[in-house]
Amino acid sequence: MSQAAPLKVAVVGLGFVGLPLSLAYWQSGAEVFGAEIDPNLRHELSQGITHHLESDEGKPIAAILRDALDSGRYHLLAEAAAATRSSDATIVTVGIPHRGDGLDLSLLQGALRQVAQAAGQGHLILLRSTVPPGTTRRDLLGVVAELGKRPGVEVYAAYCPERIAEGRAFHEFRNMPVILGAFDEASLERAKEVVSFVTHGGIATTESVEAAELSKVIENVQRDVNIAIAQELARACEAAGVDVFEVIRLANTHERVHLLEPGPGVGGFCLPLALSYFLPFAEAGHVETPTLLAARNTNAAVPKVLADRAVAHAKAIAPGERPRVAVFGLAMKDYSNDARLSPPIEVCQLLLDAGAEVRAVDPAVPQTFPFKGDDPAWAVEGAHVLMLLSRQRELESWLADPSHMLALRKGALVADARNWLRQAPDLAELGLTYWRI
Numbered sequence: 241m242s243q244a245a246p247l248k249v250a251v252v253g254l255g256f257v258g259l260p261l262s263l264a265y266w267q268s269g270a271e272v273f274g275a276e277i278d279p280n281l282r283h284e285l286s287q288g289i290t291h292h293l294e295s296d297e298g299k300p301i302a303a304i305l306r307d308a309l310d311s312g313r314y315h316l317l318a319e320a321a322a323a324t325r326s327s328d329a330t331i332v333t334v335g336i337p338h339r340g341d342g343l344d345l346s347l348l349q350g351a352l353r354q355v356a357q358a359a360g361q362g363h364l365i366l367l368r369s370t371v372p373p374g375t376t377r378r379d380l381l382g383v384v385a386e387l388g389k390r391p392g393v394e395v396y397a398a399y400c401p402e403r404i405a406e407g408r409a410f411h412e413f414r415n416m417p418v419i420l421g422a423f424d425e426a427s428l429e430r431a432k433e434v435v436s437f438v439t440h441g442g443i444a445t446t447e448s449v450e451a452a453e454l455s456k457v458i459e460n461v462q463r464d465v466n467i468a469i470a471q472e473l474a475r476a477c478e479a480a481g482v483d484v485f486e487v488i489r490l491a492n493t494h495e496r497v498h499l500l501e502p503g504p505g506v507g508g509f510c511l512p513l514a515l516s517y518f519l520p521f522a523e524a525g526h527v528e529t530p531t532l533l534a535a536r537n538t539n540a541a542v543p544k545v546l547a548d549r550a551v552a553h554a555k556a557i558a559p560g561e562r563p564r565v566a567v568f569g570l571a572m573k574d575y576s577n578d579a580r581l582s583p584p585i586e587v588c589q590l591l592l593d594a595g596a597e598v599r600a601v602d603p604a605v606p607q608t609f610p611f612k613g614d615d616p617a618w619a620v621e622g623a624h625v626l627m628l629l630s631r632q633r634e635l636e637s638w639l640a641d642p643s644h645m646l647a648l649r650k651g652a653l654v655a656d657a658r659n660w661l662r663q664a665p666d667l668a669e670l671g672l673t674y675w676r677i
C-alpha cells in the first residue's frame with residue numbers, strides 16, 4: 241500500500257468504472273467517499289456484493305470491496321454533493337445512456353452540477369467519463385464559472401478519459417498511460433497529483449481538453465472500425481475456406497499491425513455508441529465520414545447474419561418444426577457480466593422474432609430474461625443449433641466434455657462466434673456440424 245499523503249477522494253457513480261476505481265484509490269491509501277444514486281446497487285455494495293468480474297492479482301473485487309468497507313476508510317453515499325463536501329477531489333464516472341436515437345447527457349450534467357455546487361475552495365473536479373467533444377468546457381468549466389467559482393483559482397477542473405478494459409481494471413488503473421487535459425496550469429498540476437495517486441503509467445497532458453475528449457472517442461471508433469475489418473475478412477475467408485483466426489494471428493506478427501477478432505457484433509456502451517459522440521463534431525464542420533458509417537453498419541448487421549444462419553439450419557434439418565436454439569453467453573463480450581447493448585441478446589431477440597424457441601445461459605449476467613435459464617443441459621436438450629456467443633469460464637468447462645453435446649438434435653449446428661472451440665473439434669463424429677465465424 242502506498243505511503244503517499246492522505247487524500248480524500250469522492251468517486252461519483254459506482255458502476256463498471258467507478259467501483260473498481262474507487263477501490264483502487266482505497267488500495268493506494270486514500271479515504272474514499274463513493275456516491276451512487278441507484279439505491280439497489282448501493283444496497284448490494286454495502287453488503288459487499290458486486291456482479292463485476294474484476295480481480296486484482298487473483299483477489300476478486302467483492303473481497304476487495306468487503307475489506308474496504310471493513311477498513312472504515314471507504315464510505316458509500318447516495319448524494320454526490322455529500323461525497324464532494326467530504327473530499328479534496330471528486331472523480332465523476334457517470335455514463336451517457338443512449339435513449340431513442342440520441343445521447344442523454346442529463347445524468348452526467350446533473351452529477352457535474354451537484355459536484356460543482358458542493359465543491360469548496362481548492363477542490364478538484366476530474367471528469368473521467370467518455371464524452372462528446374465540448375462537454376467538459378460546457379458542462380464542467382461552464383457550470384463552475386456560472387456558479388461564480390473562479391476555475392483554476394477557487395475550483396480546479398480537468399478531464400481524464402477512462403481507458404480501462406473491463407476485466408483488467410485494477411491492473412490498468414495502475415499501469416495504463418492516461419491522457420489528462422485541463423484549461424489552466426493549476427488545474428492540470430492538481431489533477432496530475434490526484435491521477436498519479438493510483439496511476440504509475442505515463443500521463444500525457446494537454447491544454448486542449450477537446451483534444452483529450454476526441455482522443456478517447458476516436459480510440460473507441462478505431463476499435464469499432466478494426467472489428468468491422470475483421471468481420472468482413474471473416475466472411476471472405478469463410479467463402480474461400482481459409483481460417484480467419486490464422487490470418488489474423490499471422491498478420492499481427494507485424495509490429496505495426498493489430499487486427500482485432502470477429503465476433504457476434506460489437507456491444508456495450510463504449511464502442512457501438514462511439515460514432516454518435518463523433519458524428520456531431522464532424523458534421524459541425526460539414527465533414528462526411530463514409531468509412532466510419534460503413535464500419536458501424538457492418539458491425540450492426542452481424543447479429544442478423546448469425547440469427548438467419550441458425551434459423552436456416554434448423555429449418556433444413558427439421559422442416560416443419562419450430563426452430564430451437566441454445567445460446568451460450570449473453571454478455572456483450574467474453575468474460576464480462578455487462579449485457580448492455582449486447583449482440584448476443586440481439587441475436588436472441590432476432591431468433592424469437594423469427595419464431596424460434598430460444599434457451600440461453602450465462603452465469604455471469606445477473607439480469608433475467610424470459611429466454612434465460614441456469615442449466616446448460618436444459619439449453620442444449622433437443623436444440624437444432626447451439627450458438628456460442630460470448631465466453632464464460634463455467635460454460636467453457638461444461639463444453640469441454642463433448643458428450644454434453646449429444647443432447648443436441650442429430651445434425652445440429654454448433655455456431656461458434658468467438659472461437660471457443662479453438663481446435664476445430666471433430667463434431668462430425670457426434671453427427672453435428674461445426675461452423676466458426
Ligand SMILES: NC(=O)c1ccc[n+]([C@@H]2O[C@H](COP(=O)([O-])OP(=O)(O)OC[C@H]3O[C@@H](n4cnc5c(N)ncnc54)[C@H](O)[C@@H]3O)[C@@H](O)[C@H]2O)c1
Nearest residue numbers: 253254255256257275276277278333335351369370402406
Ligand atoms: N465500462 C467500461 O469498461 C468503460 C471503459 C472505459 C470508459 N468507460 C466510460 O466510463 C463512464 C462510466 O461507464 P460505466 O460503464 O462505469 O457506467 P455505469 O452505468 O456502469 O456506471 C455509472 C454509475 O453512475 C451512477 N450515477 C448516475 N448519476 C449519478 C449521480 N448523480 N450520482 C451518483 N451516481 C450516479 C449510475 O447509477 C451508475 O451506477 C462512461 O462514460 C463510459 O463510456 C467505461
